[in-house]
Amino acid sequence: xxxxxxxxxxxxxxxxxxxxxxxxxxxxxxxxxxxxxxxxxxxxxxxxxxxxxxxxxxxxxxxxxxxxxxxxxxxxxxxxxxxxxxxxxxxxxxxxxxxxxxxxxxxxxxxxxxxxxxxxxxxxxxxxxxxxxxxxxxxxxxxxxxxxxxxxxxxxxxxxxxxxxxxxxxxxxxxxxxxxxxxxxxxxxxxxxxxxxxxxxxxxxxxxxxxxxxxxxxxxxxxxxxxxxxxxxxxxxxxxxxxxxxx
Amino acid sequence: xxxxxxxxxxxxxxxxxxxxxxxxxxxxxxxxxxxxxxxxxxxxxxxxxxxxxxxxxxxxxxxxxxxxxxxxxxxxxxxxxxxxxxxxxxxxxxxxxxxxxxxxxxxxxxxxxxxxxxxxxxxxxxxxxxxxxxxxxxxxxxxxxxxxxxxxxxxxxxxxxxxxxxxxxxxxxxxxxxxxxxxxxxxxxxxxxxxxxxxxxxxxxxxxxxxxxxxxxxxxxxxxxxxxxxxxxxxxxxxxxxxxxxx
Numbered sequence: 001x002x003x004x005x006x007x008x009x010x011x012x013x014x015x016x017x018x019x020x021x022x023x024x025x026x027x028x029x030x031x032x033x034x035x036x037x038x039x040x041x042x043x044x045x046x047x048x049x050x051x052x053x054x055x056x057x058x059x060x061x062x063x064x065x066x067x068x069x070x071x072x073x074x075x076x077x078x079x080x081x082x083x084x085x086x087x088x089x090x091x092x093x094x095x096x097x098x099x100x101x102x103x104x105x106x107x108x109x110x111x112x113x114x115x116x117x118x119x120x121x122x123x124x125x126x127x128x129x130x131x132x133x134x135x136x137x138x139x140x141x142x143x144x145x146x147x148x149x150x151x152x153x154x155x156x157x158x159x160x161x162x163x164x165x166x167x168x169x170x171x172x173x174x175x176x177x178x179x180x181x182x183x184x185x186x187x188x189x190x191x192x193x194x195x196x197x198x199x200x201x202x203x204x205x206x207x208x209x210x211x212x213x214x215x216x217x218x219x220x221x222x223x224x225x226x227x228x229x230x231x232x233x234x235x236x237x238x239x240x241x242x243x244x245x246x247x
Numbered sequence: 248x249x250x251x252x253x254x255x256x257x258x259x260x261x262x263x264x265x266x267x268x269x270x271x272x273x274x275x276x277x278x279x280x281x282x283x284x285x286x287x288x289x290x291x292x293x294x295x296x297x298x299x300x301x302x303x304x305x306x307x308x309x310x311x312x313x314x315x316x317x318x319x320x321x322x323x324x325x326x327x328x329x330x331x332x333x334x335x336x337x338x339x340x341x342x343x344x345x346x347x348x349x350x351x352x353x354x355x356x357x358x359x360x361x362x363x364x365x366x367x368x369x370x371x372x373x374x375x376x377x378x379x380x381x382x383x384x385x386x387x388x389x390x391x392x393x394x395x396x397x398x399x400x401x402x403x404x405x406x407x408x409x410x411x412x413x414x415x416x417x418x419x420x421x422x423x424x425x426x427x428x429x430x431x432x433x434x435x436x437x438x439x440x441x442x443x444x445x446x447x448x449x450x451x452x453x454x455x456x457x458x459x460x461x462x463x464x465x466x467x468x469x470x471x472x473x474x475x476x477x478x479x480x481x482x483x484x485x486x487x488x489x490x491x492x493x494x
């Protein structure tokens with residue numbers, strides 16, 4: 001359907017996909033069912049289609065799953081105070097970074113953490129939301145993605161995929177890009193052979209997260225959920241990003 | 248134009264963009280003018296539009312710019328032989344990695360290199376093309392992007408942007424995503440304020456590179472050039488990715 005515009009009088013087999021922001025997602029609160037909200041709001045883009053890949057910002061899943069921590073509830077250890085002095089980050093944030101990670105490296109003001117789930121994430125994905133609250137990444141992003149996929153499929157009757165994304169920087173450049181934290185419905189990896197026969201593995205879940213983040217990233221616009229439409233990626237309902245982490 | 252499909256009877260202000268492979272790019276040889284080839288082949292997608300962002304795989308620029316090295320021409324040093332023994336990579340490849348980088352870290356079979364241009368790149372972007380040839384990244388990817396942008400703008404009469412991309416992995420996960428090596432016509436970084444007032448910097452050049460790589464990556468299909476259409480990113484003809492590298 002979305003291909004029609006280009007199919008008219010053009011060469012056949014033009015490969016393309018469209019990235020569409022789902023409009024009007026309300027402020028998410030603890031206990032909200034994001035899958036239901038996405039289904040409702042996707043009417044604003046004419047509904048979902050089979051094969052759609054829905055990319056959701058991890059922050060709203062953290063909110064729905066109660067992963068927003070009250071700063072005053074955090075007991076700060078000596079180690080967290082030391083980390084705070086070394087990095088200039090607030091001590092409660094440092095405490096949560098220590099709690100969330102198995103290992104960390106301090107580089108100036110940056111903390112590169114091995115999150116206990118296996119990701120390498122700046123500050124272990126711990127983010128100061130406002131003066132009083134700090135967010136953690138979802139407890140099991142693959143499971144969050146799976147539950148959301150199943151709910152959206154049940155409500156929409158369409159077979160779709162879900163990718164959960166977080167912003168994440170690279171050491172060599174300013175600014176942050178995106179990574180996938182969890183997937184359901186498609187594989188994280190695409191394996192292809194180059195013309196020379198060399199096997200190639202691509203982290204398509206991260207490419208999808210980045211494509212969506214071009215729209216998600218524009219803060220203040222309530223676009224934490226985005227659809228990628230027209231990508232021909234094989235279905236896999238058993239997939240987990242965890243299986244592709246190098247631990 | 249591409250927005251029409253969704254504008255019919257739907258909510259206003261739906262944000263979206265389309266990622267389209269430019270079909271039928273021939274095998275690139277040294278001396279080829281890729282800008283001219285892209286303009287010609289873009290007829291297959293109905294021509295270019297103002298605001299299009301054209302993403303090009305660095306590999307074909309390396310080919311056009313004579314950055315494919317004959318393996319037999321490489322004089323291997325003792326240091327390259329040592330690196331070869333430590334990593335299992337061919338000694339000529341190791342020699343070029345040493346030549347291209349200012350500093351490197353060996354992690355098992357992986358070489359994380361500080362490329363002399365400032366990027367952190369696996370194997371310094373050195374890639375074995377076939378049994379007899381090894382490719383280096385373009386000598387100055389920002390300049391390659393600028394020349395290509397100017398040529399495409401001259402031929403098409405449209406104001407466009409160019410992003411040069413290479414595949415690149417992350418330490419925590421299998422497979423490779425993409426990074427931008429050079430840009431022209433748009434900034435590498437987008438600065439926005441979150442609702443809480445926190446300044447946010449996003450590496451949109453990398454997000455664009457990744458979105459395109461969902462189509463570029465399918466090897467053997469001759470899709471080394473991809474258009475992102477419908478993204479509303481401000482024009483900057485003086486931009487260089489180099490200015491956003493943390494050196």
